[in-house]
Amino acid sequence: MKNSIAERVQDFISGYPPFNLLSTKYLKQISSEITIMYLEKGDTIFKKDEPSHDYFYVVRDGAINLYYDNGNVNEFMNINDAGDAFGLQPLMVKAPYTLTATANEESIVYAIPIAVFQSVTENNAKIQKYLITSFASNTYAPYTAEQAGQIFVDYLPNTSQDIVNFQSANYTKNPITCDITSSLKDAAKKMSSHKIGCIIVVDGDKKPVGIITDSDIKHKIATGEFPIETSVNNIMNAPVTTGRKNLTVADGQLKMIKNNIGHLCITKDGTVNSKVVGVLSHHDILVTLGNNPTVILKEIKRCKRTKKLRAARLRAKGLLRSYIEQNIPISHIINVISEINDATTVRAIELAIKKMPTPPPVAFSWLALGSQGRQEQLLFTDQDNALIFEDVPEAKYAETQAYFLELSRLVTSTLNKVGFEYCEADMMASNPEWCKSITNWKTQFKNWILKPDEKAILLSSIFFDYNSVYGNPDLVDQLTDTIYKTLKETNLFFKFLGSDAVKSPSPLGFFRQFLVEQNGEQKELFNIKSRAIMPLVDAARLLVLSKQIKGVNNTSKRFEKLAELEPENKELHESCSYAFKALSKFKTKQGLLHNNPGKFIDLEILTKEEKLKLRRCFKPIHEIQEVLKIRFDLKNFL
Structure with a gap:
C-alpha cells in the first residue's frame, strides 16, 4: 500500500536544495522517515544552548524565525520560508544550538532524521558542500538558481577548497592584552576602561597564553573562589584557541562550536607560537552572518512598518562596507545592493497600497530612474522615479491620476524615511508631470526625441535610464518599443545627446x-x-x-x-x-x-x-x- 503522506513530502522536498540533488530512491527513503510538526505562532523548535536534536528541519508552510538570545535581547538573525532548511548544526558537530528557532506564524515543519539523511548522502560531495556553505553563511536563498548565481556568488563556492575563502571574518584588530604576571584586578580595570568583554593574556613575546572574559570574572571572582588580587594565570582559560589573520566566518564559527568557546585569538601565523594581532568574538560572527543578502532581503519583504524597513535597509550599508573592505568584485556588490534597493522600493509600494482606501483602479508600473534605474546605486542618494498607469477614458483620467499621485506620495514619503532623500528637482512619481498614462508617456518621449532642446536632453539623461521595479511590465515594454521606434526617425537627437x-x-x-x-x-x-x-x-x-x-x-x-x-x-x-x-x-x-x-x-x-x-x-x-x-x-x- 502506498504511503500518500510520504509521497506528498517527497514531491515537496524534491524541489528544494539539498534534496533536489538526490535520486528518487533516496528521496523516498528519507520521506518515509520524516516527522511532521504542526506549530502555533511563538512555538519553539529548539533553544540556544539546548543539546542538539537528532533531526534537522525544513519549513513546509509558514515561517520560522532564528534568534540569538544573549540573555537580555533576542537578536534577530534570519527568517526561514517554505523550502528553507534550518537547524543544520547537528549535521556538522554535536554541540548545543547557538540560536533559538520559533514559529513566526502558524507553520508546518518537516523534521528530517539526521541518521537517515547521512546514510544516503555521506558520499555526495555536492550535498556536503551545500550543507557546509549554508551552515557557515546562514544563507538559504529564496531565489532561482540563475538569480542565486548572480546575487550570491560569494556565498556559493564552486569547489570545497573555495569554502575556506568565501567570506572573511571581521575581527577586532589590536586587541587589549595584559602580561601573564598581571593581577586580575589590573586586568579587570583595563577591561572596564576600554569597555570590552575579554582580555588576552600574553607572555613577554606577546604570544597568547590565555584569555579572560566577563564570565570568568563573574564565576570565579564574584563567587569568592579567587580573590580579586589573584594572578591572571589562576583564572584565565588556557590554552587559547587561535586562528589565522585571513580566517573565514565558516572556519571561525566551526572552531567556536567545536571548542565551546566565544572568542578566538587571531595570531600572525594562526598558532599560539606567534604574536597576537586580533580577537574574533561570537558576536562578530553573528553580526557578519546577519548582514548577508538573503537575511536582509527576507527581512525587507516581511517589514510591516517604515521603521523596520529603514533598519533593514541600513543593514545593507554594513554589508556594503564589509564587501568593500573585503575587496569583493564591485560588479557583484552592485548586483547585491541593487537587488536590496529594488526590494525596498517594492515593499514601500506594497505598504502604500495597503494604506490606500481602495486597490489601484487600473494596472500600473513603478519606474526607478537614474542610478537606481541603471541598477548601479550603492549609497543613499536622492530619489528619481516615475509611474505609468493604464489608459483610461478621458472622463476618468483626473480621478485615476489623483489616485496614483496619492499612492506615489505615500511611497516617496516612505523611501524618504528609509534614507533616500526627496529629489530637489521633484523628478518623482508624486509630481503630476511624472505620473501619467502610457499614451501620455509615449507622447512625452516622442517629443523629447523628435524636438530635442537643452531641457529635453537634461531630462533624457534621467528618464532614458529606467527599470521597472513593480507592477505590469507590459506597460514598460510598450514604452520601450515606442522609444526605439521613434529613435529610427531622427539623427538630431543623437547629436544633442553626443x-x-x-x-x-x-x-x-x-x-x-x-x-x-x-x-x-x-x-x-x-x-x-x-x-x-x-x-x-x-x-x-x-x-x-x-x-x-x-x-x-x-x-x-x-x-x-x-x-x-x-x-x-x-x-x-x-x-x-x-x-x-x-x-x-x-x-x-x-x-x-x-x-x-x-x-x-x-x-x-x-x-x-x-x-x-x-x-x-x-x-x-x-x-x-x-x-x-x-x-x-x-x-x-x-
Missing part, C-alpha cells in the same frame, strides 16, 4: 593635474561624479540607444555589450567598463568614509597608488569622447 556627453572634458588639466572645484564649499575637492563617472554613463547610454540595444541599462554592462558588438573597439569598451567600476568603487569608499553620497574627493587623503589608479581611469574617458565626436559628427555641432 554634445551633452562630451561637454565635460578629461578630468586632467594641461599639466596632468586633477581639475578640482575652484570655489564654494567644495573648493579644492575633485568632483568624481560629474567629471569622471557621468561622462562614461552618458557615452554608454548614447551608444546603446544608437545601436537599438534593449534591456541593458547598467553602464558597465552596456560597455561590455558594446565590446561584444564592436570587435574593432573591444579594448576601448572593456577599458570603459573597468574604469566605470573602479570609479564607482572610489566614490563608494568616499561615501562610506564621510557618510555622504561620495561625490567629492579630497585628493590629499589618497595615497600615491590611489591617485595613479584614478588617473588611469581618465584615459578611456578621453578616448570614448573622441569616438563620439567622430561617430556622431559633433565637430560642427558643439
Whole structure:
C-alpha cells in the first residue's frame, strides 16, 4: 500500500536544495522517515544552548524565525520560508544550538532524521558542500538558481577548497592584552576602561597564553573562589584557541562550536607560537552572518512598518562596507545592493497600497530612474522615479491620476524615511508631470526625441535610464518599443545627446593635474561624479540607444555589450567598463568614509597608488569622447 503522506513530502522536498540533488530512491527513503510538526505562532523548535536534536528541519508552510538570545535581547538573525532548511548544526558537530528557532506564524515543519539523511548522502560531495556553505553563511536563498548565481556568488563556492575563502571574518584588530604576571584586578580595570568583554593574556613575546572574559570574572571572582588580587594565570582559560589573520566566518564559527568557546585569538601565523594581532568574538560572527543578502532581503519583504524597513535597509550599508573592505568584485556588490534597493522600493509600494482606501483602479508600473534605474546605486542618494498607469477614458483620467499621485506620495514619503532623500528637482512619481498614462508617456518621449532642446536632453539623461521595479511590465515594454521606434526617425537627437556627453572634458588639466572645484564649499575637492563617472554613463547610454540595444541599462554592462558588438573597439569598451567600476568603487569608499553620497574627493587623503589608479581611469574617458565626436559628427555641432 502506498504511503500518500510520504509521497506528498517527497514531491515537496524534491524541489528544494539539498534534496533536489538526490535520486528518487533516496528521496523516498528519507520521506518515509520524516516527522511532521504542526506549530502555533511563538512555538519553539529548539533553544540556544539546548543539546542538539537528532533531526534537522525544513519549513513546509509558514515561517520560522532564528534568534540569538544573549540573555537580555533576542537578536534577530534570519527568517526561514517554505523550502528553507534550518537547524543544520547537528549535521556538522554535536554541540548545543547557538540560536533559538520559533514559529513566526502558524507553520508546518518537516523534521528530517539526521541518521537517515547521512546514510544516503555521506558520499555526495555536492550535498556536503551545500550543507557546509549554508551552515557557515546562514544563507538559504529564496531565489532561482540563475538569480542565486548572480546575487550570491560569494556565498556559493564552486569547489570545497573555495569554502575556506568565501567570506572573511571581521575581527577586532589590536586587541587589549595584559602580561601573564598581571593581577586580575589590573586586568579587570583595563577591561572596564576600554569597555570590552575579554582580555588576552600574553607572555613577554606577546604570544597568547590565555584569555579572560566577563564570565570568568563573574564565576570565579564574584563567587569568592579567587580573590580579586589573584594572578591572571589562576583564572584565565588556557590554552587559547587561535586562528589565522585571513580566517573565514565558516572556519571561525566551526572552531567556536567545536571548542565551546566565544572568542578566538587571531595570531600572525594562526598558532599560539606567534604574536597576537586580533580577537574574533561570537558576536562578530553573528553580526557578519546577519548582514548577508538573503537575511536582509527576507527581512525587507516581511517589514510591516517604515521603521523596520529603514533598519533593514541600513543593514545593507554594513554589508556594503564589509564587501568593500573585503575587496569583493564591485560588479557583484552592485548586483547585491541593487537587488536590496529594488526590494525596498517594492515593499514601500506594497505598504502604500495597503494604506490606500481602495486597490489601484487600473494596472500600473513603478519606474526607478537614474542610478537606481541603471541598477548601479550603492549609497543613499536622492530619489528619481516615475509611474505609468493604464489608459483610461478621458472622463476618468483626473480621478485615476489623483489616485496614483496619492499612492506615489505615500511611497516617496516612505523611501524618504528609509534614507533616500526627496529629489530637489521633484523628478518623482508624486509630481503630476511624472505620473501619467502610457499614451501620455509615449507622447512625452516622442517629443523629447523628435524636438530635442537643452531641457529635453537634461531630462533624457534621467528618464532614458529606467527599470521597472513593480507592477505590469507590459506597460514598460510598450514604452520601450515606442522609444526605439521613434529613435529610427531622427539623427538630431543623437547629436544633442553626443554634445551633452562630451561637454565635460578629461578630468586632467594641461599639466596632468586633477581639475578640482575652484570655489564654494567644495573648493579644492575633485568632483568624481560629474567629471569622471557621468561622462562614461552618458557615452554608454548614447551608444546603446544608437545601436537599438534593449534591456541593458547598467553602464558597465552596456560597455561590455558594446565590446561584444564592436570587435574593432573591444579594448576601448572593456577599458570603459573597468574604469566605470573602479570609479564607482572610489566614490563608494568616499561615501562610506564621510557618510555622504561620495561625490567629492579630497585628493590629499589618497595615497600615491590611489591617485595613479584614478588617473588611469581618465584615459578611456578621453578616448570614448573622441569616438563620439567622430561617430556622431559633433565637430560642427558643439
